[in-house]
Amino acid sequence: MNRGQHILRGIVLALGAFVFLFPFYYMIIGSLQASPDPSLGGAFPNPANLTLDNYAAINSRIGLVQGLVNSGIFAGGVILCTVVFGVLVGYALAQLQWRGRGVTFALALLVQVVPFQLLMIPLYVLIARDYGLADNYLGMILPFAINSTAVIIFRQYFLQVPRELFDAARIDGAGELKLLWNIALPLVRPALLTVVLLTFIGPWNEFLWPFLVTKEASLQPLAVSLANYLSTVAASAANPFGAILAGACVLAAPAVLIFILFQRHFVSTNIGSGVKG
Template sequence: MRRALAGKAALYVVLSLGAVAFLFPFWYMVIGSLQTDVDTSIRGAFPDPGNLTLDNYVAIDGRIDLVQGLINSGIFTGGVILGTVVFGVLAGYALAVLHWRGRGAVFALALLVQVIPFQLLMIPLYVMIARDYGLSDSYLGMILPFFINSTAVVIFRQYFLQLPADLFSAARIDGAGEFRLLWSVALPLVRPALLTAVLLTFIGPWNEFLWPFLITKRADMQPLAVSLANFISNVAASTSNPFGAMMAGAVVLAVPAVTLFILFQRYFTSNDLGSGVKG
C-alpha cells in the first residue's frame, strides 16, 4: 500500500512539474504584456504589482486594429473549418462506408497529399488565385487553399470505420438513404471526431501567417497574425514599450485558441460508439 501511494505521489509530482513547465511560457507572456517597465529576465515573471498596467494593450490597439484583426482571423478560420468539416465528413463517409471502384486509390492519394509541403504549392497557388481568379485581398482567396483538408478526411474515415456495419444495414432496411444515414446515424456517433477536426483545424488558420501575408496587402483585410508580424517589423520601435506591446498582441491572438481548447478538451476522451450497439 505504501509503495502504491509513493508511486502515485511521485506521478503527481512529475505531472505537476510538467504542467508548470508547459504553462510557464503562457504566464510569462501574460505578465510581459502587463509590465510598464520591461524586465526580460526570469525575475520578470514575478513582477512588482505596481509595475502592472493595461497601457500595452492600448498602445498596440492604437497601431493596429485588434478587433478588425480578430474579425479577419475569425472569418478566415471559420471558412476553413466549414470546408474541412463538410468535405471531410462527406469524403470520409464515402471512403469508409460506401463501396465503389477506386476507393483504395483515392484514400492512398489522400495520404500522399499529406507528405507534400504546402510551401511547394504556394507559388503556383498564388499565381492561380491572385492572377487567374483575381481573388487577392479577399477572404475567399485566403480560404480556398485550405478549404479541403486531407488530414480531416483520414480522421473521419477512421472514425466511420469503427461504426458497426449492422447499424447501416438496419437503417437501409428501414428505407433510409445515404444522406439520412450520414446525418441521423453516423454523425451523432462520431462527435469526438467532429470536435477533434474543429480544434485541430482551428489552430492552423488562426496562426497562419505566410499565405495571408502573400495574398492580402490591405491592412484592413489581414488576419491578426499578419498584423502583429507587420507591427513587429515596422512600427514596434515607435511605442514606448515595444516588448510589452508585442506580448499584448500575442495574448490577444492566443486567448481564443486557448479558450476553445479548455472548453472542449474533455470531449477528446469521450466516445459514444457503444451507445449505438447496445441492445
C-alpha cells in the same frame, strides 16, 4: 504504488507543469508592464509597474478586435469546409462502393507527406492571378478547405458503423444524403469534435499564406497584423516589448480558452481516433 512514489510523481508533474506554463505566465506579465524588464526578475514585477497601456497602444496601431474577427472568419471558414468535405469524402470512402476508391484513399494519405510550402507558389498564382481572390476571405480559406487528415478521421469512424444499419435504411427507400444525415452523423459525433478542435489551431495561427494573399490591413488575420507591427512600427512604440506581448496574449487567448474548455475531449477523441483501425 506507495506513498513515496505518489509524492515523487506529484513533484515531477508539478515541475513539468511549471516549465511548460512559465512562458505563458511571463508573456502575460510582460504585456502588463509599463516599463519593460526582460530579465528573469521581470517575472515578479512591482504591482505599481502593471498597466493595460500596452494593449491600448497596440490596439491603436493594428486594431486587435478587427484582427480577431478576421482570424475568426478565416478559422471558421476553414473548419466549416473541412467538416463538410471531410464528412462527404469520408462517408464515400467508408460506406460506398465505387471504382477508384482505394486510389483516392491512397492519394489522401500521400497528400499528408507533401509540405504545404511546395504548393504555395502554384496556389498563389492560381488563386491571386487566375481567380482574382487576393485580398479576399475566400482566397485565404480555399487552400485549406479540404483536409486529408479530417477525411481519414471520418473514414475511420464511419467504418465502425455497422453496414447493416445502412442496408436496412436503403431497403426502406432512404437516399444516401438522408442516410448520412440521420444515421451516420449522429453516430460519429466524437469525430466531428475531433476534427473541429484539431482544425482550429492551424488556421488560427497560420501566418505565411494569409501574409502572401492579403495586402489590405483590414483583412489580415491577427497573426499577420502582429508580424507587420513587429517589422514596421514596434520600434517607435513607448514599450514595444510589452505591446508585442500584449498582442501575443490576445492571439493566444482564444486557443488557450478552447483547450481549457475542451481538454477532456482533446484527450479522449485523440486517443479514440488513434486506436480505431
